Amino acid sequence: MTASPNQPSALGPEAFVAAYAGVYEHSPWVAEAVVGGLSPADDEPSALAGRMAEVVEASGRERQLELLRLHPELVGKIKLGETLTAESRREQASARLDACSQEEFSRFQALNEAYNARFGFPFIIAVTGLSRADILDAFQARLGNSVEEEFRTALDQVHRIARIRIDALANG
Template sequence: MADTRLLSPRPSTLDEDAFVACYGDVYEHSPWIARQTHRQGLGEEDDRPAALAARLAAVFDAADEEAQLKVLRAHPDLAGKLAVGEALTADSSAEQAGAGLDQCTPEEFERFQALNEKYKARFRFPFILAVRGLHRRDILAAFEARVSNDPETERATAVAQVNRIAALRLAARVGVN
């Protein structure tokens, strides 16, 4: 059964600036995705989290490689900045803390740091994973598996994960998990 809950404020009722103010943070430091989505026109169907997530994802997916890479590079390292107390967006902080990344053992923290360095050297953007509902051991296992992907596969995986994160953020705004 489809979820019938609506976002508030309803996206279809907002002018461009209000829409960007409300939904421009769904993609990490990339309000241009919301702005471009609004400019394409929104209907009442876009007032539901899943529909709006699909619209935003279509804009991100259609962006050129350089624009996508900028979005990927806007994401924080997992168990990186959070663990050393640097600023994260409220969403990223809550997502990482929810996965227990703020409670890493020294060994886990060291492993995350080594994987972050290896991954960024190989792909030129941070490892991205929708961590909601995962434990840090699951995240480490995914990290270790994906660090050996070829660059094209990994970029596509990272783009898909960014879209998943955005969809989860929108769903959380109406209590859908």
């Protein structure tokens, strides 16, 4: 029997990085940082998610900011035909962000602009299980956060997205 992504500890280093490089958006360095110390305990999605989150948390503010900036704007890239990662495309489509009305699209664009101007990185939310209205409400509410509060919230959302992606790999 060959190892699969639902058995990360049984994967070789290259196979693990190939399977888990997309867990954190455009940041294979997170998978590369944990691959050397994998154990059978890491076959449990919550354990692996915790290990990967620890890497991000220990990486320092500049690297974290870089990670946040690698996330796509919501709706913008889908509607404008720009390329998203397969994971982001699937997640945004699950919230039907690819089916926005012109009014919703305009609202997302305005919120994206305001958010980026205020915080210096795109709005990040784990969209799985949310409706467009839920996302727009959260978007509007989070614009009122302090820079520090929103930085923490965005990182927490990145970790939620990573956990969703790890669960998807585990359930392959």
